[in-house]
Amino acid sequence: MMRWLALLVAMLPAVASAQTVFPDAPREDRLPNGMRVISLRTDSPGIVAYYTLVGVGARDEVEPGHSGYAHLFEHMMFRGTERHPQADYEAAIQGFGADNNAYTTQDFTLYTVTAPSSVLAQVVELEADRFQNLSYTEEAYRTETGAVRGEYDTSAARPSTRMWETLSEIAFSRHTYGHTTLGYLRDIDRMPEEVAYSRRFFQRFYTPDNTTLIVAGDVDHDQLLALAREHYGRWRGRRARSRIQAEPEPTEGVRRHIDWPAPASPRMYAAWRTPAFVSGRTDAARAAALRDTAALRVVHGLLFSESAPLYQRLVVEDRSVIELGSWAGAHSIDPHLFVATAVLAEGAEFDATLGALQGAIDALAEGEVDAERVEAVKSHVRYALLTDMQTPSDVADMAARYIAVGGSLDALDGYLAALAAVTPADVSRVAGELLTESRRFVVTLARGSAE
Template sequence: MPRLLPLLLMLMAPVLPAAAQPQESSRFFPYTLKTTKLPNGLTVVRVPFNSPGIVAYITSVRVGSRNEVEAGRTGFAHFFEHMMFKGTKSNPEGQRERILGGYGFDDNAFTTDDITVYQAYGPTAGLPQLIALEADRFQNLEYSEPSFQTEALAVLGEYHKSAAAPDLKIEESLAKTAFTRHTYQHTTLGFYDDIKAMPKAYAYSRTFFERWYTPANITLFIVGDFDDAQVLEAVTKHYGNWKRELATVAIPAEPAQTKARSVHVDWAQPTQPRHVLAWHTPAARADTPDTAIQSLLAEYLVGDTSPAYKELVLEKQLVESLYVSTAPHRDPYLFPIDATLQDEKHRAAVDATLRRDVKALVDGKVDAARVKAIQDHLRYGLLMGMDTPRDVAIDLAFYSGVMGPPDALASYLKQLGTVTPKQLTAFAKKYLVDSNLTVLTLTPKPAAGGTP
């Protein structure tokens, strides 16, 4: 994601008056958003971009593993990322790909804990056909039970491939320990036993699709070179009669953690030891600075300019890498410092150093100059990464999908520049405390008679 572009101050009104929603302008985001909500709830965001003849068409669905609430039915959000390419009665499997391939579109998708994003990127000349094809598959997806079962086995194969490296096991073990009720306790892939049983869940799969793939749960982001009136007319024509209603499903709330937790993983294959300190932190919202604070804290505590990085990675070389995943989440999630150790014997020293620097922050010892440098780096890096319509569309879709408003990315950029050192300390005092901490350790365990 990570060239500062001219910052525009004005958001243009939508061309069609029906259901048009004007948005407040923001000098923190360099592109104009035109947003319209159709009567059926579908939100359509158009962003003019100087990319002659090229357009990005992104469909953001607010469904991820977070939404998998029934016991035994995890993994279906990711599964539908696969199934959405199976075709419809009007466009059987393969036909959509042949049409888009003829124009040269790049077509892909990804699933997270909170959202599923479908992306098509290519020539504006093919946009009318693309709109019709996308509207068709989101309303009229068809697949047989044998096709469903075949794809379920492919998903199982994907799980096995991922499980060959320690990262999936770390993610699973940490989530299962840190969360006792919330659906974040399983990964995007789902619980292994549920994935194995998935071929028998054809009927449920249709329920899941109809529950979440609804117009009110979807936002279109169209970025690039196009005629706005023509695009909005085409979208209204092809999506406007879609009437499926969004289901109301309660996501279990996670109780507050009251004492420290820990989990250990023995890894049977040669690998480097891992040490993770993970604290529960608030949900991402467009109207609070919590997400920006966590992004700043990650760089402040373990980024390339941090004392911990200089000491543990560069000087003493106790650690190969330090990393914090700060991807925003719809519900309260985790702030995990992940250290890849050079040797098991360094674990205690690494743990002590990381806790020392967190405590210093809690005690109010903050380097304000370094905070300002990190803010500039993060904001300008994000803006400089928006080189193509696809970059802009995916960033917009991701932050909107998690936080809600179509212009959530602008809110995040603004907050990145306005967080104060005092806010970092207050956040650390509230959340980066031992009673809110889960520690994960992973050690390579040699097989009998062998060495890791």
């Protein structure tokens, strides 16, 4: 257990120990090349989820003109190797009766395979080969950049994409969270001519010390470790350092409106700058940051669940808002955003809706916090986390996300310990310190002439 987690638990007398959510204790080893191997045994006879976490996302795209490459490699990694060309790889996966996929976030990329446990050895060999020996021609590279451009075009047709792009840009002037995972369109259009850069990107970030193998389900850790040593042990490389600029603390809010050229209900994103999932140079600072993260999660539940007074007033009683929600599980490595979303009824006013949101937050800051509802939200969050882990894939995905933003599975234990100890005073404090108008960024969208 990390020292900061031990300190956190010591700070919270109501919590006797870290509260793990896994039925069996996770097992972890590290290969000499730095790659981590983690197993999470679950009661799932005959099934394993084989997840490969790579610590690279949009936040690592620091060079001007080169956004979107973490997402591009989500595509490129399925292009095969000399030993297992693309068609052979896919045929093998299908022959196992397995499913495979991948996704990219601002902080990490995750590759997923769910397969019968009886073919674990073959899966290890296939996956180890493609992560060490990815091979693609310039023609194949150009094909994938075209696919990325098509994905961008499809996404850009949705109001939510344009709003998220705009919100990111106004909220982050220096940090790479200022661009989305897909990247800027101008950079995507340049990708076909950047095959040499793409190979350097792969070498910089697809390294053993930047990779964590997470296997959940019907898995024997000793067997997994032996297979990992055999097939990944000769992998070499060290992750390049990403020189990410720190974002200054906001001093005044920013608001932007988008005229949308097609029919669309009026909608709004309101966001407040909040700390990273866990951060700080000292153990005490890291424990305090995690306490803030947990308290903010409770704020999400207090304001935006369907039973919340704010939701009942705007959606059920006034009917001025059609949909009201928030991005409650959006944890991040660096300071990011607490995001609330609203789709307005025709004729409803943005200012009135924004005023209602800020007013509800300000009421929390002033101490209007129902202690019973705080406890109910805490219980619901923990229950929801448990029910989100019904399959080996669920377990592996949950583990990957907390390892990615918190550094290890201890981060999940620490988060649950902090959540259990959140008090009404904590809720008031984070609302008053972090969710203020001076830290707020707002994007609105409504039908209008094209910009």
